[in-house]
Structures are given as C-alpha cells and as structure tokens.
Amino acid sequence: MIGKSLEELIGNETTTIITANQRLAAYLKKEYDKYQFKSGKKAWESLDSVALNTWTKRLFSWCETDLFLLSNHQLKFLWQQLISRESKNNPLLDVEATASISLQAWEMINLWQINLEEIDPNDNNDHKTFLRWATKFKNFCDTNSWLDQNNLQNYLAEESIQFNSMLPRKIILAGFDSLPPATINLLQNIIQYSTISSLIIDTEEPETEQKLTFSHSEDEIRSMASWARTKLTENPNIHIGCIGVDLANNRSQYERIFTEELSSPSARAKFETDQLPFDFSLGQPLAELPLIKTALNILEIDFSSRPIRDFSFFIKSPHIGGAETEFYSRAMLDAKIHQANQSSVNPKLALAINNHAIEQDDYAASPELQSILSKGLSFRKSLPAEQSPSNWARSIKKLLKIYGWPGERTLSSLEFQQNQKFHELLNQLSTIEAVKLKMSLKECLDQIKQLASSTIFQAKKPSTPIQVLGPLEAVGIKFDAIWISGLDDSKWPTNSNPNPYLPYKMQRDKQLPRASAKQESYFSKKLLRHFTTSAKNIIYSYSLLNDDQPQLPSPLIERVENYDIEDIIKLSPTWAEQIHNTHSTEIFTENPNIVAFKKTKAPGGVSLFKHQAECPFRAFATLRLKANTIHHPTVGIEPRERGTILHQALSFLWAEIKDQKKLKSLPKNDIEAIIDRSITRTFENFRQQNQFLIQILNIEKTRLKNLLKQWLEIEKDRSYFKVVGNEQSKQLKIKDLEIKLQVDRIDQIDDGSHWIIDYKTGKPDMRAWFGDRPTEPQLPLYCLSHKEPVSGLLFAQLRSNEVELKGCVQTAEPSKNLKTLAEIKTPDAKDTWNEQVNSWRTVFDGLADDFKNGHAAIAPKDPPKTCQFCDLKTFCRIDNL
Numbered sequence: 001m002i003g004k005s006l007e008e009l010i011g012n013e014t015t016t017i018i019t020a021n022q023r024l025a026a027y028l029k030k031e032y033d034k035y036q037f038k039s040g041k042k043a044w045e046s047l048d049s050v051a052l053n054t055w056t057k058r059l060f061s062w063c064e065t066d067l068f069l070l071s072n073h074q075l076k077f078l079w080q081q082l083i084s085r086e087s088k089n090n091p092l093l094d095v096e097a098t099a100s101i102s103l104q105a106w107e108m109i110n111l112w113q114i115n116l117e118e119i120d121p122n123d124n125n126d127h128k129t130f131l132r133w134a135t136k137f138k139n140f141c142d143t144n145s146w147l148d149q150n151n152l153q154n155y156l157a158e159e160s161i162q163f164n165s166m167l168p169r170k171i172i173l174a175g176f177d178s179l180p181p182a183t184i185n186l187l188q189n190i191i192q193y194s195t196i197s198s199l200i201i202d203t204e205e206p207e208t209e210q211k212l213t214f215s216h217s218e219d220e221i222r223s224m225a226s227w228a229r230t231k232l233t234e235n236p237n238i239h240i241g242c243i244g245v246d247l248a249n250n251r252s253q254y255e256r257i258f259t260e261e262l263s264s265p266s267a268r269a270k271f272e273t274d275q276l277p278f279d280f281s282l283g284q285p286l287a288e289l290p291l292i293k294t295a296l297n298i299l300e301i302d303f304s305s306r307p308i309r310d311f312s313f314f315i316k317s318p319h320i321g322g323a324e325t326e327f328y329s330r331a332m333l334d335a336k337i338h339q340a341n342q343s344s345v346n347p348k349l350a351l352a353i354n355n356h357a358i359e360q361d362d363y364a365a366s367p368e369l370q371s372i373l374s375k376g377l378s379f380r381k382s383l384p385a386e387q388s389p390s391n392w393a394r395s396i397k398k399l400l401k402i403y404g405w406p407g408e409r410t411l412s413s414l415e416f417q418q419n420q421k422f423h424e425l426l427n428q429l430s431t432i433e434a435v436k437l438k439m440s441l442k443e444c445l446d447q448i449k450q451l452a453s454s455t456i457f458q459a460k461k462p463s464t465p466i467q468v469l470g471p472l473e474a475v476g477i478k479f480d481a482i483w484i485s486g487l488d489d490s491k492w493p494t495n496s497n498p499n500p501y502l503p504y505k506m507q508r509d510k511q512l513p514r515a516s517a518k519q520e521s522y523f524s525k526k527l528l529r530h531f532t533t534s535a536k537n538i539i540y541s542y543s544l545l546n547d548d549q550p551q552l553p554s555p556l557i558e559r560v561e562n563y564d565i566e567d568i569i570k571l572s573p574t575w576a577e578q579i580h581n582t583h584s585t586e587i588f589t590e591n592p593n594i595v596a597f598k599k600t601k602a603p604g605g606v607s608l609f610k611h612q613a614e615c616p617f618r619a620f621a622t623l624r625l626k627a628n629t630i631h632h633p634t635v636g637i638e639p640r641e642r643g644t645i646l647h648q649a650l651s652f653l654w655a656e657i658k659d660q661k662k663l664k665s666l667p668k669n670d671i672e673a674i675i676d677r678s679i680t681r682t683f684e685n686f687r688q689q690n691q692f693l694i695q696i697l698n699i700e701k702t703r704l705k706n707l708l709k710q711w712l713e714i715e716k717d718r719s720y721f722k723v724v725g726n727e728q729s730k731q732l733k734i735k736d737l738e739i740k741l742q743v744d745r746i747d748q749i750d751d752g753s754h755w756i757i758d759y760k761t762g763k764p765d766m767r768a769w770f771g772d773r774p775t776e777p778q779l780p781l782y783c784l785s786h787k788e789p790v791s792g793l794l795f796a797q798l799r800s801n802e803v804e805l806k807g808c809v810q811t812a813e814p815s816k817n818l819k820t821l822a823e824i825k826t827p828d829a830k831d832t833w834n835e836q837v838n839s840w841r842t843v844f845d846g847l848a849d850d851f852k853n854g855h856a857a858i859a860p861k862d863p864p865k866t867c868q869f870c871d872l873k874t875f876c877r878i879d880n881l
Helices: 002-010 022-038 052-061 072-086 095-111 125-144 149-158 181-190 217-234 251-261 290-300 308-316 327-339 347-359 367-382 389-402 413-434 441-454 504-509 517-532 575-581 606-614 616-624 639-657 660-665 668-683 691-716 778-785 833-852
Strands: 015-019 049-051 170-174 195-198 208-214 240-244 278-280 466-469 481-485 537-543 721-734 737-749 754-760 790-799 802-809
Touching: 002 015, 002 022, 002 170, 015 022, 015 052, 022 049, 049 052, 052 149, 072 095, 072 125, 072 149, 072 413, 072 441, 095 125, 095 149, 095 181, 149 181, 208 217, 217 240, 217 251, 217 481, 217 537, 251 278, 251 466, 290 308, 290 389, 290 413, 290 441, 308 327, 327 347, 347 367, 367 389, 389 413, 389 441, 413 441, 481 517, 606 616, 606 737, 606 778, 606 833, 616 833, 639 668, 639 691, 639 721, 639 737, 639 754, 660 691, 668 691, 691 790, 691 802, 721 754, 721 778, 721 833, 737 778, 737 790, 737 833, 754 778, 754 802, 778 790, 778 833
Parallel strands: 015 049, 015 170, 170 195, 208 537, 240 466, 240 481, 278 466, 481 537, 754 790
Antiparallel strands: 721 737, 737 754, 790 802
C-alpha cells in the first residue's frame, strides 16, 4: 500500500516528496490521505509532495538574491525577440517554431551541463547559428541580472548554502527513471543536510499479461473503453489505467470513443449527472476550447480580412453578446455572408450585409450584433499604436466586455474554469513588461495566441475510477488493471529525434533525450517494465493497420501470449444497445403527405420538378423548408459563376450577330472583335476584389474566347437559323402553379418552327427527359411554355475540348448528335412528337400535384446514385431507414 510505504519512509521527520510530474505528486498526496483516513485518524500533517520544477522554485524563493527569475513565457519571448532580430534577412523563418527548438537545445545545455565551447561552430551552419544565439542570450541575461528556469538548478547548486538550513530532514524521489547532471549535482550539494532516498512502490509481478490484436485503431480504442466500462460495472471501486502510447496525437479520438462507451447511466451511477467516470491526464490547449477560441477571434477582428471559417465561428458563437436572442438570425446572416463567395471576410462586408438585412427587415437581421461589432471596431481604432503589456491586458479586457464575452448564458463549471484560466493568461501577458516595456497590438496578440496554444487546460474534477493517460503520466501510479494501447513497431519503442542545433555525436555521447534509437529502445523498455509492476492484470494491444499502412507488434511485447478479447472478458452492451434491447419493435406506417402547398407562385422554378422527380423529400426540404446547405466559397471563379459568365457572353454575342447568314458573312477579325466586346461587357460588373482574382479572370477571358470561337464554327455548319429569343423570361402554369422560366435561346429554322437551346457546361443526357420522373426537366418545360411550334430541343454543350450541339428534333437531321424520338434509345420515349409533348404535360401535372399535396416521401429515384451528392442525408436520415 503506497500510503503505508510513505508513512514508514517519513517516520517522525520533516519530509518532502519530489516527483517527476504534478500528476504523480497529487496522486501520492491522495493515497497518503486515504491511508491516514482508513487508519482512523481525524487529523494529520499534509504530505509535502511537489513536482521537481515546483520544488526548485521553492528553493529559489529562500535565496537572498538580486537575480530576476524568468518565467517560461518570458524566456520564450526573449528567444523569439533575439531570433527575430538576428534573422531579419530570412522572412521565411518560422520564428516561433525556431525559438521552441532553440529553447529545447538551451535546456539540454544547462541540465546536462554542456559548455558552449564544446560546440564546434564549424560543424555545420545550424550549430554555428545556435552558438551565436546562445552566447548573445547568455550575455543578455548576465547584463540584466536575469536567471532563466533552465539554469536554475545549476545556480541553486552553487548557492545551496543559502537554503540548506531550511531543507527537510528527508527528501524522497518518486517517478524518476534517470536524472540529468544538473539535478544530480544539486542533490549532491544538499545531501549532507537531507537524507535522499527513492520511493520504491510495490514491484510484484503481474498475475496476467495478455496481448490483443485489432484491425484498426478505432476497434482497438473502442474495445479498451468497453473493457473499462465492463470492469467498472462489475466492480465500482476498481482503479483502471488506460494508457495510450499515441494519446498525445489522438486525444480527440480517445475522448470521442470513451464518451460514447461510458455515457450509460450504469457506468456513471456513482457520479453527478454531468460527470463521466473517466479522466484524461492530457488536457487540451486553451486555444482549442470554444470559449477561448471566441475570445481570440474577437481580438483578431479588425479592418482587415479574416478567413471566412473564423468569421463564421465568431458570428455563431454563443459567447458573444446577444447570441441567445439572435441565435436564428445570426445563423441566417452567416449563410448570407457565405453566399458572397469570399474566402476571407472583413467586418466592413459583414456590417454591410447585416445592415441591408436590417433595412429590409430580413430574417437575417441581427441589430445587436451590428451594434457590438461597430462599437468593438470603434474602440479598437482608438487604441494606441504601442503601450505596455499590462495596459494591453487592460485594453483587451475592455474590448472583450464590449463584445459581451463570455456570453449571455450562465457558464458551466468547465467554462467558468476556462474563463479563469484565460484571465490568468492575460496576467502572464503583463509579466512581459519585465523584459519589454512597450509593444504593438500585433506583438501583443501574437503573444496571447502563443500563450493560449501552449497553455494546457486540465479541468478540476472529482477523482474518477478510470484514468486515460499517456505513458509518462502513468509512471509511479498503481492500478488494479492496466490496458496499454498503440504498441505497434512504429510507435514503441519511440523514435529518436535529436535536436538539430546540437552536434549529434555530442547528444549520443552525453545520452541526451531522444538522441539515438538505442537510447529510446532502452527508455521504452524501462517504461514498459514500470507498467508491468503497477497492476495485477496487464493488457497490451496494437492495430494491424495505421492509415492503411501494415504494422507489426512492438518487439518489446513479442514475449506476451496472444488472446482474443472474448477470452479476456465478456463485454457488456453499450448504452445504445441497452436501450435497443429493452424496447420492442414498433410498427410505423408513414404518411408521405405533409401539409398541402396552397400558394400559386411555385418556388424554385425548374428545380421544383427536378427535385420532386429525384426525391420528393428533397423538393419539400429545399423549397418549402428552405433547408439548403451553406455555400462554401471557392478560390477564384466557382462553377456556378462560370456558367453565368458563359450565358451572359453568348447573350451579348447573339444580340449583335442575330442570325447565321450574318455570322457566315463576317470576316474573322470582325467575329473576334464581337467576341471581345461580348466578353468585356460580361466582366464589367464582375467582382474584382484582389490582384489574385484579376489574374484568374484574365485566364478565364482567354479560355472563354477560345470556347466561343469553337462554338461559332459549329453554328456555321448548321442549316439556316435566326435567333428570335435570347435569355427570354416565360411564365408557365401547371396545375394552378405559376412557374417562372428563363429560356437561354430560341432559334427559328427554315420551316418557320422553333428550336429551343439550353447552354450547358456539364455533360447533359437527353434520356433524363423521359419517364415518370424526368431529372433534367428544363427543355421539356420550355417546350410546354412555348406558344409557337417547337421542332427541336437541344443542348449546347460548351466544355473545353467538348463543344457540340446535341438533342432531339422532330425530323431527321444529318448531324449524328441530333436524333429523332425513334433514334433515342430509351423505352420511355413516345412514337411521335405530339405524343411526347402530351406525355410531358401529364408527367409534370402529376409532379405538380404531388408537390401541392405535400407528397414528401423519402424516395430517391435511383439510390444510391441520387443520394451521392445530396446535402440532406443527415436530415432525411436515409441511411437509418
């Protein structure tokens, strides 16, 4: 028992337990308290259990010195400033990442007591550069009487005489596999004042060791979570360790699966309703949490553009003022902003769109958002170019208050803790003032983002029976049962990763962390040995595939016998399975008819019949419920815009040429001039926000010109025609539904009849005109709306290298692409033109009746093809039917 072991080690003397990490320190304190309570004591002296870095700061506080101890953030800031100054001629350098790697090298130099003279500047340019930076940083600290955290242990070893009298009689080390020279040197300097020993936790061999193999990591983690849930159901007092070798890289996957598997009332019976019976040792970066992400978005909103994803998150966030009262309108406003097809959005555009919605009393009108956004931008504009970090911290708090952060509703317990952590972060920002008196707003925001990204949020929760941990966090903790996942040969032993700023031979010789494969193999083997003595029952597992790459088990678990999960435990059903098993099947007869549509003006035009034919539910959802997907902006010109451009250019072109006779008579230069004028007029009002888009438009103009020239050559080879309709609006009434149509073009041919032409940039198929559910209804509907005799329905297919005229005509034509009804290979086509027109009228009457009567059955015409690109699958839940 750990508590008993600690009591025996401590005896009656003052003692400090120094641990490898904070989690182990808290665990030992808890185990000690638990033992004292079980022993019948009502009061006892609290265990002094602290992590190594906390203990060294305590020692420094006992020293009388004029040195200023830099915090980790101040230290990183100084390195970034140094690297930024030294690398002005290298704009591609990632200063933040370079500073992190440099700090890692600087930490190893100090903890392993490496003299800078040991680094050969002629070894390579990286070593030479780092040596220059490190020398300047050391001189900078000496000049300003600064002491950094990495050099703290060396300083304490030299000044140990100052605090020796305050040391406890005993110091016990826990959770350390090895110690760097600086730590060893410090302990040697105080050993004459304190007895130093190691905490040896029970090291009995496990009763069982078993190995499991899974196809994929998803199956592996889910089985681990199910095993933990089953164990907990059998014994509510059990202490389970779920150790993920890959937890740091796959935390979200672990959290999702454990939440799904351990949400049942039986698994959480002993906990509060909002508490799950597991906890993660690895927290999340503060910047990834919605509450803090909203704050960062607020701080970054200014008069420049922001990625639309970030702006969308800001608008829909529940953590700004008015989010509860304007929830619906802001969602609609977000959709309108997306429709502007901008990959980045500035507040000016958002304010303009919102203001227009307010003036029109539109459903997207969000007046409170308009007010706070205007006030926030005004306040931001009033801020000085530079001020002290502490003043920036105050200004930021005022700015967040203007935006109503953290929101109208009462914060949950977790959100309250996150809010407190963020304010602590702003206080950390103020500490930069000790090393830099003034900074710009951009510098300030960069520091806040870095702090939020590097600050790990670990929520304060009641202790849980299931601990999900990384390998390092699990060292020194005892469990009743352990499952270690991810033990394949690519992850365990861990890969070597020597620091690029220090000579590799030096790192290997001095056995620096991650320096060699041999060292990592030794470390991984030793760590695994820790776990085998930490529980009576051990399970090791790995998956055969990772991103479709085959994997083998780690060589460190080859000795363990293979089992199937069924051999180890009978997994209890999931919560979803429990619910399903307790209910009998209910027979439900669906009524496909909803409320009838009573208006006369049909929404959607042609799309009403297209959607009703493809799937009645799609027509109901998109046209009556307005359940349309959010438009996702594209870089450059999107396909819809490209189609509009083509239509407009052809409209201008034929408005000037008018008929084939003139086309044939025009010289080549005149035709090119007409094409150029048509394209110029088309692009006159097209959006041109930036230089990048202008370049794309120039390319599009060239492409369009070549396409129109190819098309006119095809037009020359036709029989005589005259363009009598160009982008002509028409009205069609079908079963009391007024349909608005826009016909691309109408040609009059030699016999006086008309051909109706539809421009297409895709690959149309005329067979989709026929049958009871025509999915390409445009041309048949245009035919029904036309009062003059129609003898041809045609597609003008205009695609690069695929320019042709094809369709269905009443009488035979020499062109292979123009077919009569008899030549179209589909059983649904009628024998004569008049019969086909009457058939279309009957079909569209039926579709109109279905739409009017509220027929909204989930009945795709051709599943799964019809559903492949449909955005409504989560709405209609067809996959669950």
